[in-house]
Amino acid sequence: MERKDEQQVTFSKRRNGLLKKAYELSVLCDAEVALIIFSSRGKLYEFGSTSTTQTLERYQRCCFNNPLDSNIAERETQSWCQEVSRLKAKYESLQRTQRHLLGEDLGPLSLKELQNLEKQLEGALVQARQRKTQIMMEQMEELRRKERQLGDMNKQLKIRVSLEMSTLEAEGQGLKGHPCPWNGGFPLQVPASNPMEIEPEPVLQIGYQHYNFGEGSSAPRSMAVDSNFFQGWTL
Structure with missing residues (x-):
């Protein structure tokens, strides 16, 4: 303390x-x-x-503003200038290589450089063909998948159509055998295919008999009808 x-x-x-x-x-x-x-x-x-x-x-x-700091800044500036020069040279080299790959400015190249360029082009061509084949295979697989989907849809539609047709046939048979309420409970008569085969319905006759005259009869039809009419009333 x-x-x-x-x-x-x-x-x-x-x-x-x-x-x-x-x-x-x-x-x-x-x-x-x-x-x-x-x-x-x-x-x-x-x-x-x-x-x-x-x-x-x-x-x-x-x-x-120390002189030492000024020297450091100057060294950094020189380093950046060197980096810019290096990047510029690399950019020019890449442009020259691109022109060579496109078949331009091939005059200054030597035989060895041309051989190396040819190898590069062959390698690039092989890679391009491989990529092309891969894309084509992928497209074919996609088309097969779509084909399978469409086939499944077609099968489902066929099943639905067959079910609907069966339902319609069953309903048609039910209507054909259904009794007609205004015909005394008898089944509905289906008309014949030939209209000449339809049997005539019975005619209600009161007080006279119906006579049929042959085609060879000499009496006219009106007279036969009149005689039958009078005979019926005279009874």
């Missing part, structure tokens, strides 16, 4: 003396002085002949 008290007393004396010397330096020498002190407890003490903030900003500007 006594040790800390002694340190605090010593700090106060030295701090005051240091602040006095800084003030005297700024006044006697016309210098820009800034002083910052932190105690052991974290307390801040400062002195500035003009302004501590302005003095610190000036210090930072001077540090950034």
